[in-house]
Amino acid sequence: MSGTPVIQHVAIIGLGLLGGSIGLAIAKHAPGIATTGYDTDPATREKARERELVGTVLDSAAEAVAAADLVILCVPVGAMGFAAEAICDALPAGAIISDVGSSKQSVADALKAALPDHCIIPAHPVAGTEQSGPDAGFAELFEHRWCILTPADDAPTEAVDALSRFWTGLGSNVELMGAEHHDLVLAVTSHIPHLIAYTIVGTASDLEDVTRSEVIKYSAGGFRDFTRIAASDPTMWRDVFLTNKDAVLEMLGRFTEDLTALQRAIRRGDGDALHDLFTKTRAIRRSIIEQGQDDARPDFGRSDHSGDH
């Protein structure tokens, strides 16, 4: 590869929430870039054509990538290896291969194994909603969100720069870090929160002495917040936990230690320990809002709270 590659044609493999949003974001922010796309599900391809998620929806992954200088794999992390194999023979030699997976070391390994001679720059835009599929994407998903690139040490600087500029162009902030560190950070900020949310929603569904109807009626006490996250795509999240096992188990261990300490404080009636923790945790919320990573309005500005919104 000589000089800094300019990305003129992006192929998107997988046209769900993330893939669809990338296509729409390119159309909004960088309409000069051509886009092609493919999804293994014919119904998703049909919907993608209808919503014009990309310029051209092709009926095979090979056709979709044939003229691309950037290929973004937007499939569950457990399917990355298969997706890479499917495009292997059709890939232009100079194309950059990237992805949007939530765990990075395993994706890097899978892509390297399938495409040993290509330029691979794994990426993770930290953005999403609880919805999934070709109906769920929207052009603004990545605006003011961080996109983490985890290039290997020997990745060509020009390719990393080109991918950084691509994501910046869609409205993201870009950060580089090692895959292993990424997996630890995201275990805390994303994977464990999802695991906890899935668990409490599961626990509440299985109770005998509290009915499901009661759980639903009184969910505004806090529970409903967890149900949003626990409505996320099951296949995507299964794969995240299977592929980021070590970091997830490590962080889960720390969480359960802290929960046990709190349980003990409740059992012993140690109000000061509870009050101290509950005071400390307010500061992080303030920082998140100050740094534009959440809505400052009470209750996320949910529509049922006031006639104003």
Add this chain to the structure above:
Amino acid sequence: MSGTPVIQHVAIIGLGLLGGSIGLAIAKHAPGIATTGYDTDPATREKARERELVGTVLDSAAEAVAAADLVILCVPVGAMGFAAEAICDALPAGAIISDVGSSKQSVADALKAALPDHCIIPAHPVAGTEQSGPDAGFAELFEHRWCILTPADDAPTEAVDALSRFWTGLGSNVELMGAEHHDLVLAVTSHIPHLIAYTIVGTASDLEDVTRSEVIKYSAGGFRDFTRIAASDPTMWRDVFLTNKDAVLEMLGRFTEDLTALQRAIRRGDGDALHDLFTKTRAIRRSIIEQGQDDARPDFGRSDHSGDH
């Protein structure tokens, strides 16, 4: 008490998020009802006068309740007994005493001990935001939310009816149940979710290998949802856990059992077990939205997601 009492004057003790919202909701929905209020904090009383949270803010609890036929205690549940003692001598004989506390058996006991000769109907409007204090209240807080009354078996039917009508008038749906069952239900739908949120935010704050700055930057992966709940009022929540200890510990035990099972599935690489749970939990979200207990828009309709809202 003879005949069905008509509530014409409500005294609100404690003018934070809940007390202030009740005052504003009465002004909006039932402007014929007179309102007086008191808060132990002079700055809160001043702010309450400025925002006109109630018709008249008095400088003592006794003055505030002197002419009331309904007194609503809107203080942390650990302070209910003190608040009841403070109004004891000034209470009109026929007044109904109620509250908004999140645990009900302990409040019923505390009120009964302080006011053995009065008509006590504990209540819990299942509504709130992460904000607190006299600036936080708004008139619509209770609309489409459930308010649970936990009258003792010997509570006068007319008083229960009057209080039900009062809450219905503010836009709430009203349900009656026993205090003990309430405490179990709310342990699941509110107390454990708060405890878990406080814990994970605390865990994330204390890490050494992941910086606080990283936690904040990548919080949109799910973590930020928990920080909202973990920004709730520390004193209120300390008291909830101290006063609903048994139900909280019981439900916490079930949650940690389920979490341990999930941890084992991850360690063993049991993708099917993960996928099954992650699929099951989607149904509850749908029901909550169908029953008007949450915003159907992706990501709660947060403002940063699209130009539309």
